[in-house]
Amino acid sequence: MRYLSWAYLAAMFGFILLPVAVLVVFSFQDGRLPVPPFNGPTAEWYAKVLGDRDLMAALGNSMLVALASSAVALTLGFLAAAGFAQARLPGGALMRGLIIAPMTVSYLIIGLGLLQMFNWAGVRPSLMATGIGHVVINLPLCFAILSAAIGAPQKSALKAARDLGAGEAQVLLLILAPMIAPSLAAAFFLSFTFSWDEFIIAFLLTRFDVTLPVEIWSMLRSGLSPETNAVGSLVFLVSVLLVVTLELTLFRKASK
Amino acid sequence: MSIERSEKRLGAALAAPALLWTAAFFVLPFAAMVWMSLGHMEGRAVLPGPDLQTYARIFTDPSLAKGIRVSLEITLTVTVLSVLLAWPLAWIIATRVPARWRRLALLLAVLPFWTSYVVRSYSWALVLGEKGVIMNALTGLGLLAEPVQIMATRAATVIGFTHFFVMLLTLTIYSNLVQLSPNYARAAEDLGASRWQVIRLVILPLTLPGVMTGAFLTFVLCIGDYITPQILGGNNELSLPQLIMLQLGRRGDYPLASGLSVVLMVMVTLAYAGCARWLKMERV
Numbered sequence: 001m002r003y004l005s006w007a008y009l010a011a012m013f014g015f016i017l018l019p020v021a022v023l024v025v026f027s028f029q030d031g032r033l034p035v036p037p038f039n040g041p042t043a044e045w046y047a048k049v050l051g052d053r054d055l056m057a058a059l060g061n062s063m064l065v066a067l068a069s070s071a072v073a074l075t076l077g078f079l080a081a082a083g084f085a086q087a088r089l090p091g092g093a094l095m096r097g098l099i100i101a102p103m104t105v106s107y108l109i110i111g112l113g114l115l116q117m118f119n120w121a122g123v124r125p126s127l128m129a130t131g132i133g134h135v136v137i138n139l140p141l142c143f144a145i146l147s148a149a150i151g152a153p154q155k156s157a158l159k160a161a162r163d164l165g166a167g168e169a170q171v172l173l174l175i176l177a178p179m180i181a182p183s184l185a186a187a188f189f190l191s192f193t194f195s196w197d198e199f200i201i202a203f204l205l206t207r208f209d210v211t212l213p214v215e216i217w218s219m220l221r222s223g224l225s226p227e228t229n230a231v232g233s234l235v236f237l238v239s240v241l242l243v244v245t246l247e248l249t250l251f252r253k254a255s256k
Numbered sequence: 257m258s259i260e261r262s263e264k265r266l267g268a269a270l271a272a273p274a275l276l277w278t279a280a281f282f283v284l285p286f287a288a289m290v291w292m293s294l295g296h297m298e299g300r301a302v303l304p305g306p307d308l309q310t311y312a313r314i315f316t317d318p319s320l321a322k323g324i325r326v327s328l329e330i331t332l333t334v335t336v337l338s339v340l341l342a343w344p345l346a347w348i349i350a351t352r353v354p355a356r357w358r359r360l361a362l363l364l365a366v367l368p369f370w371t372s373y374v375v376r377s378y379s380w381a382l383v384l385g386e387k388g389v390i391m392n393a394l395t396g397l398g399l400l401a402e403p404v405q406i407m408a409t410r411a412a413t414v415i416g417f418t419h420f421f422v423m424l425l426t427l428t429i430y431s432n433l434v435q436l437s438p439n440y441a442r443a444a445e446d447l448g449a450s451r452w453q454v455i456r457l458v459i460l461p462l463t464l465p466g467v468m469t470g471a472f473l474t475f476v477l478c479i480g481d482y483i484t485p486q487i488l489g490g491n492n493e494l495s496l497p498q499l500i501m502l503q504l505g506r507r508g509d510y511p512l513a514s515g516l517s518v519v520l521m522v523m524v525t526l527a528y529a530g531c532a533r534w535l536k537m538e539r540v
Contacts, residue, residue: 005352012345013364016423019379020368022389026382035387076274083270087263099274102282104528106480108497109517113285116292116510136281139274168266197372200482204504213374220378220487224385232375239370247363 020236027229034226045230055231058215062196065127065211069134070191076135077142077187082172085150085158096147103140110136111201118205125207133201138191145190149183150176189246193239293514302511310515320499320512324519327496330410331479334417335471341418342425343467347459349426350433362430366423373420377487380416381407384488408490416488417478424477425470432466433459468534475527480520496520 026034028041049055080099084092102110114133115125123129154176161175177184199213206214212235219228294305296313314320345365353361368376383389384406391403406412440462444454482497489495494502496516503513 002352005348008344009348009353009361012341012422016365016368016419018389019376019383019419020371022383023371023375023379033387034382035385036389036392076277080271080274083267083272086267086270087260089264089267089271095271095275098283099278102278104476104524105282105286106476106497106520106524108480108482108500109289109521110282110285112500112504112513112517113289114281115504116514117281117285117288120288132281135277139277143274193370199374213372216372216374216378220374224382228375228378229382232372232378235375236368236371239372240367243370 023229023236024233027226027233029226029229032225034224034229045226046234048227049230049234052227055212055215058210058212061127061209062212065131065134065202066192066195069131069195070138070188072131073135073138073142073191074184074188076139077146078177078184079172080143081146081150082158082176084147085155099143100140102136103144107137107198107200111204114201115204125205127206127209127211129205130202130211133205134191134195134198137198137201138194141194142187142191145183145187146180149180154179186246189242193242289514289517292510293518295511297507297509297511300508310511313512314515314519319494320516323494323496323499323516324523326410326493327479328523330413330417330485330495331475333414334421334478335474337414337418338421338425338474339467339471342422342470343429343460343463345422346426346429346433347455350430362426365426368419369423374483374487376420377416377484380412380419380488384412384415407488408492410489410493413485413489413495416484417481420484421470421474421478424473425467428470428473429463429466432463436462465534468531472527472531476524479523 025038027045028043030039030042030044083089084096089095111133114129114136118125118129157175157179158171161171166175197213198211199217202211202214203217210218216228216231216235219225219231291304291306292302293310294307295303296305296307296309297303314324349358349361349365371379381388385391386403386405386407388407390406391400394400395403406415436459440458441454444458445451449457480497482495482501485495485498486501489498491498496519500513500516500520503509503516
């Protein structure tokens with residue numbers, strides 16, 4: 001049983017880590033094809049990636065869309081969570097359901113619906129349109145995380161602040177926001193990650209200025225290349241750094 | 257005005273922006289899509305309905321009906337395979353790995369989860385290709401005389417999907433396992449259960465909520481995904497999302513794309529109804 005367990009663990013780790021290992025190793029391939037044999041290390045492809053204007057533009061676009069859409073989703077989600085904490089609203093369950101609903105629908109369907117609506121309204125595909133779509137997918141997430149963070153202690157603190165004469169903006173920004181700061185940060189980072197990696201909505205709703213996943217997608221059409229490996233490895237490195245930072249700061253604190 | 261009423265008005269005012277956003281950019285587009293699916297294409301023009309010609313076409317045109325079947329088959333295979341592979345992995349990490357290594361083991365087990373989705377599919381294309389690492393090793397060791405084609409087949413799609421969803425399920429099942437009190441297993445052992453019986457009759461049923469939540473997520477994400485079948489499965493056998501994208505690109509057939517999306521939506525809803533008794537969405 002014991003040896004079997006370790007053998008299984010090793011086999012599954014092999015399966016899970018194999019593609020990433022191959023991706024990273026062959027990003028250093030000295031040659032035109034990222035397949036065996038490995039011809040020895042070169043940083044040539046990384047230099048090429050960092051010097052690629054289209055890629056760098058796409059990286060900037062992705063950063064912009066992810067920051068802006070996460071900020072909007074976080075703000076709307078925060079206000080809504082605070083609103084529902086305020087009082088029992090008539091039809092509250094239905095309204096909560098409406099805000100959560102996009103979570104259960106495929107991104108493809110959300111993107112397709114927006115594409116058709118924008119076509120009718122005469123709105124051209126753009127980064128802005130993509131950002132709107134990303135707010136749609138991230139708002140339910142932010143709302144769910146922040147709603148869960150507002151419990152009885154937060155509610156009574158809100159009430160106390162109001163009784164003592166705080167204005168509504170003061171209540172939200174000076175009382176509620178600091179109390180649920182870790183959840184705000186977690187919601188923002190998760191939204192950022194989802195927007196950063198989202199492909200199909202961005203693919204449908206952008207045309208000339210594209211985001212990074214769409215740019216990588218168009219690189220794939222020219223076949224396998226160590227350059228694609230290099231981009232992929234860089235994206236991986238950034239995400240892992242982000243996750244490790246989160247693990248060491250936010251979640252460690254949260255679990256204490 | 258009573259305090260309670262003013263509180264209600266304030267609450268509604270705070271929730272309003274989120275509700276308006278969802279109405280404008282989710283409900284309205286969705287309604288537009290359903291309306292579009294009730295029209296049909298005639299030549300190169302969209303004729304608005306309402307009629308059911310598009311739906312009639314979906315269920316009579318063999319290539320479209322086949323897409324639905326292919327997607328269902330792939331998704332069910334992936335869901336079952338991922339559960340079968342992930343459960344023992346989560347169990348080993350939760351119970352066999354020493355406590356101080358547990359977090360590291362879990363982090364490693366889901367590490368590629370954090371790479372870009374497109375890049376992950378691409379890296380499987382590297383591994384599974386005719387000149388890729390696996391075929392190279394197998395032919396090099398003399399186990400295979402000729403490389404076998406995996407890329408651009410259903411097997412490649414299933415492998416790529418399974419890789420992703422094993423990680424997702426390991427997370428949901430693991431979080432379920434660590435919440436179980438060890439007393440359940442001890443009690444069963446005291447009552448004379450063998451180790452295998454403890455797992456099969458006690459632990460396994462107790463992890464059913466985690467398994468079902470993960471399986472439902474797998475089903476939903478898998479059946480709606482365009483990237484993996486497009487990169488790994490190729491164009492020999494089209495899945496439902498590939499068919500939807502095909503209608504948009506080449507022909508501009510929005511009614512058919514919308515109709516197929518509605519079918520996709522209905523399948524997800526049915527899956528939800530099927531799993532609802534195990535799902536507690538508030539935990540997600």
